[in-house]
Amino acid sequence: MTAQQGNPMADASLASRHTGPPGGRAHLSPQALARIGKLEVRARSVVEGVMDGLHRSPYFGQSVEFSQHREYVPGDEARHIDWKVWSKTDRYYVKLFEEDTNLRTTLLVDGSESMSYGSGPMTKADYAATLAAAIAYLLLKQQDSVGMTVFGEGVRAAVPHRGKKTHLNTLLGTLGATEPADKTDLGGILARTAEEQRRPGMIVLFSDLFADRDATYRGLRMLRSRGHDVLVFHVLDDAELDFDFQGTTRFVGMEDAGEVTCDPRSLKAGYLKAMQDFCEETRKRCAANLIDYQVVRTSEPFDASLSRYINARLGFRKSLRR
Template structure:
């Protein structure tokens, strides 16, 4: 896949970029120590501009009938309709109005890389905090899972007083991990979360593609809507280094002598190939992938999320299931 085909969302090449002045500069935002304050600042900024958007809210309400097939719970048979038409129909209800959102935040050591005054982990934490805060305002249940090669912290999605504070605390105290292993958290989420919801995975995805497809598709088949936010440092995207140096891999500790002039071309093509592979997987699985440079204003992430939801609401195949008795 050529580099042109990968949409890069950063401060300069999106439509929102033209209104840059109306967003908070991430650099100055990151200087705020308190994560919750940061999140609140972003969300409030976002809400102040929200009136321009015609789309808000996550759910569209309607019910439908579905023909009974053996194995369906007879509790949901519409007996009146049966009386009327002499056919069995199942009443399909909307699951629930509230969204269950799982935030999966990669805190591996590669995420501690950053050249714009803060690192990818800071950005990812802020993004997670922002989404959590925004959703909690909407009274949606938000959960958090931080991981490196193991799962660091797991807070199940709930909506209750103190949940958002717990989330912020968990994000703030999260240590920098070691290598990335994206399989485990995905497996964990897929295995433990029975109810369908939204899974937001924030990671740099700087791992071999390997079994990414299998795990993501597992999530998808469980009915989750998956949004992938890939956060990358600008240097990782353009590899702008000026002189030869020893490059130190902060994940593996390996040292390599690199001449950037000679290596840039290979790097970019390998990087694009990797990115292309990720994109292909996401396309196949119906996953929204956002590749985000960390110098991009954080509010735009919320725009992206809402835009995704809207897109899904319009055309995507809805995955429904018979309404359970519990909420």
């Protein structure tokens, strides 16, 4: 399908090439150690800048201050069951405590070919990897458990859940070693994650969402129905959001979407309307399922994206307590 047909899913996933390839991929260079080091520095600097001055964690944790109950699910430790509540209700509930609940977070990072696009110094893959690394660093610093899946049509790399700070090296190594490729089966990955992660936790998705919409929404609903908190970082390049191309341009589909050469000015109004509708529909679908949804530009400072993430988690916790 070409851009002339006005399909927002196809149009938005087209990369533009004037004379050269899209922007560089700093953490995808062959020098693995340098690559991982740069990613770790970015992650640490982002987190430390955002967290400076914060005195309480925005997540749940292992303090002695009781917060709330959650219904028991297989895999929960029996020592957390509130037997007094059971004696009154004949149902099992576990106690949650302020600061964290030994939060179990799964990072889902889109590694499909469309994520390799970038009109600036960072590709969408670069941005998603750095943001995922920053969140992993933050969670591990709190002694929470973090696992990760990098996906395309299927699982391209998987890192099991661990809570040690040294686990960050494994996560960074996987992010650095997985170069964007293949098409996207986002709906299938979300459904698979829902089946594998039976214990409620947090699922954080980093993707441009250029995939089958209905399957994506079904997968997100499935995760919520299993009790997971879900956050979606919709990672998009400025060119995809603004469509500020000038002169005759050849658009090349990055996941077998074809190509077309045209004057982009004739497409701009229709394209921007399709992109706006796409983002708005996704936002509404997520809101209806209590899913935190954020559009992030690859030109946006990481600390701004992470700050919104933290504020969203704080707001979500408050809504659950009402």
